[in-house]
Amino acid sequence: MVRLITHNLLACHAKGCTSNNFPLAFSNVQIEIREAEFNPEFLKNFIPKIEWKALVDTARQLGDTSLPLEQPEMIDDDFLKNLHHVLLETHVEEGVMTCPNCKHEYPISNGIPNMLLAEHEIG
Amino acid sequence: MIPTPDLSHLTSSDYEHVYEPAEDTFLLLDALEEHADELKQMAPLTCLEVGSGSGCVSSFIGQILGSSTLYLCTDINTHACRCTRRTGTQNKVPLEVVHTSFAYPFHARLKHSIDIILFNPPYVPTQMEEMSGAQKLRDIEGSWAGGNDGMQVTNKFLELVDDLLSARGRVYLVALKENNIPEIQTRMANRYKLQSTIVLSRRAGREHLSIICFHR
Numbered sequence A: 001m002v003r004l005i006t007h008n009l010l011a012c013h014a015k016g017c018t019s020n021n022f023p024l025a026f027s028n029v030q031i032e033i034r035e036a037e038f039n040p041e042f043l044k045n046f047i048p049k050i051e052w053k054a055l056v057d058t059a060r061q062l063g064d065t066s067l068p069l070e071q072p073e074m075i076d077d078d079f080l081k082n083l084h085h086v087l088l089e090t091h092v093e094e095g096v097m098t099c100p101n102c103k104h105e106y107p108i109s110n111g112i113p114n115m116l117l118a119e120h121e122i123g
Numbered sequence B: 001m002i003p004t005p006d007l008s009h010l011t012s013s014d015y016e017h018v019y020e021p022a023e024d025t026f027l028l029l030d031a032l033e034e035h036a037d038e039l040k041q042m043a044p045l046t047c048l049e050v051g052s053g054s055g056c057v058s059s060f061i062g063q064i065l066g067s068s069t070l071y072l073c074t075d076i077n078t079h080a081c082r083c084t085r086r087t088g089t090q091n092k093v094p095l096e097v098v099h100t101s102f103a104y105p106f107h108a109r110l111k112h113s114i115d116i117i118l119f120n121p122p123y124v125p126t127q128m129e130e131m132s133g134a135q136k137l138r139d140i141e142g143s144w145a146g147g148n149d150g151m152q153v154t155n156k157f158l159e160l161v162d163d164l165l166s167a168r169g170r171v172y173l174v175a176l177k178e179n180n181i182p183e184i185q186t187r188m189a190n191r192y193k194l195q196s197t198i199v200l201s202r203r204a205g206r207e208h209l210s211i212i213c214f215h216r
């Protein structure tokens, strides 16, 4: 599963690629929505770990505009429900993730991103 | 008693390419069960299993900790990645699987922020060529071939783990007597100030296995 929560934690790790290597850009994606248990506590605790702009941009790119551009100061239930849906229920099953810096392509198939690099490509 | 995860969807043809849970796996499950109360109290936000194989261990800890934790899994073996995913689904634990060596793609974003790290590594002493060949082939041999002292894959892991572990985090590692556990413990204390305890030890056939738990 590449849920958007995972995508928000993955960066390119090719040799020498150490800046502007996040977020990986999706293309040719197939998305599936699968219900997940709503856990507001988890979401609240996880918010500080999220790169907000990367998440919102990615969600918008995939057609979900439910999240505000700026992280809200007041965290209410509606916001948490939207965040839950984007982070934990949106699965990218097929597609490609491309590094914004070195353009390395990481394919996703059956919901599993292939982030293996050849020995000489590892930083 | 926390039930052993349901693995009934995996068949002998899966186990041709993927490590079938064995005594080492079960010792790790027992160690996690022994620490279940502490782990729940600690309320970890993120749990990473390197080399998740069948997915048995992550599904087990997922049953202990529930939806308050994010479960990340990695494996170099593509068959293992698929089995991990299926085992998560079978046991209703959302396991996020990434096909990679160690946890390289997470270092940039999860520096010092993973609360639980698990690794049952390829720990069997073998010829060095056997280990490096297995790491390249990424099939069943990669689940046991450990090179000199059975430590070549584990050593690499031990160099990387400090960078990922959070201030309150813990690492659970399976090791064999031949891996020289006292040396591992002193090394991690000297280099990274990581303290450690042996949670459980057990003899299984010719193997004398232990679970080491590291923390800051």
Ligand SMILES: C[S@@+](CC[C@H](N)C(=O)[O-])C[C@H]1O[C@@H](n2cnc3c(N)ncnc32)[C@H](O)[C@@H]1O
Binding pocket: B019, B020, B021, B022, B024, B025, B028, B050, B051, B052, B053, B054, B055, B056, B057, B074, B075, B076, B077, B080, B100, B101, B102, B120, B121, B122, B123, B135, B139, B142, B143, B144, B153
């Ligand atoms: C002893 S098996 C353990 C499998 C499972 N965690 C268990 O306890 O039953 C070791 C696993 O580590 C994986 N592995 C070996 N080298 C690795 C590496 N460099 N990075 C990630 N996984 C690796 C193997 O493919 C295998 O699935």
Ligand SMILES: [Zn+2]
Binding pocket: A012, A013, A014, A017, A021, A099, A100, A101, A102, A103, A104
């Ligand atoms: Zn890159």
